[in-house]
Amino acid sequence: MRRFSLNQATTKHWPLPDVVAGCVAAGVPGIGLWREPVAEYGLARTATLVRDAGLAVTTLCRGGFFTADDWREENLRAIEEAATLGAPVLVLVCGGLPEGSRDIDGARARVADAIADLAPHAEAAGVRLAIEPLHPMFTADRCVIATLGQALDIAERFDPDVVGVVVDAYHVWWDDTVYAQIVRAGERIASFQVCDWITPLPEGVLLGRALPGDGCIELRRLREAVDRAGYTGPIEVEVFHADVWARPGEQVLAASIDGYLREVV
Incomplete structure (x- = not known):
């Protein structure tokens, strides 16, 4: 359990104080937070709640x-929120293609330029930016970075302590590279x-993720690979x-822990 972290999205409708209490009761050391429920509960209140419970905030999403008009202001705000929460x-x-655009190369170049703009602010705040590639079916509307290789092509332009990548099993398991x-x-x-990953996917493909062990991904193989690469952080x-x-x-939460212990570690 040393590396286990419950991402808040997994228990979407569980109120934040109950999530925190449940994690403490179950011996969970870390929690991944999302900006929207944090804002609803209050940023300062959330930081105090989690800190007083002794939980580590492993990530802040997102x-x-x-492509949004206010992307810069919103991301600067997100960096400050992460710093306040103690999220590293x-x-x-x-983001996907700009409205009306078919220029995927241009969209990827825009991502790199945006991260170059944000990187000094993140470094000053002690927050690491982590590029998450999403499955190619999300390229048009959610993320033009579709492979780990594409994410690294951008991340490698920066200090690794400032810009890294996310290895999300759901999005990368299919890739033969x-x-x-x-x-x-x-x-x-x-x-x-x-x-x-389960099939058939539900109508809303974003909601097609299953608990570890309920689908077809070689989760332990991926975990062993990131371990060999030197990653020792939360899962x-x-x-x-x-x-x-x-x-x-x-x-x-109990099912998440069970699947993690059976299929990941």
Whole structure:
């Protein structure tokens, strides 16, 4: 359990104080937070709640979406929120194609330029920016960075302590180059997230993540690969699925821990 972290999205409808209490009761050492529920509860209140409970904030989701008009202001705000929460990593979902555009190369160049703008601010705040590649089916509307290799092409332009990458099992498991890219990533791995892939995908493909062990991903193989690459940090269980969210939070946390112990470590 030393590396286990519950990503807040896995228990979406569990109120934050209950999530924190549940993690403490279960011996969970870390929690990944999301900006929206943190804002709802209050940034300062959340920081105090988590700190007083003795939980480590492993990541804050999310920054990015560099096609938005206010992307710079919003990302600077996200960096400051991460610093306030004590989150060492701000996860970046970089955004899809600009409206009406088909220029994917230009969109990727825009991501690199945006991160170059944000990197000094993140460094000053003690927050590491982590580029998360998303499965190619999300390229048009959510993230033009679709492979770990593409994420590294950008991250390698910066100090690894300032810009890293996220290895999210859901998004990278299919890629026949992923294990070579994990080796390449090395110290740039800023976060490792696990869940499982199930078929058929639900109508809302974003909600197609399953608890570890309920799908077809070789989770332990990925964990062993990031370990060999030198990553020793937290392992977040991050699941988006309506059926999971409909269950009581305590049950989901217990099932997350069980799947993690059986399938990941």
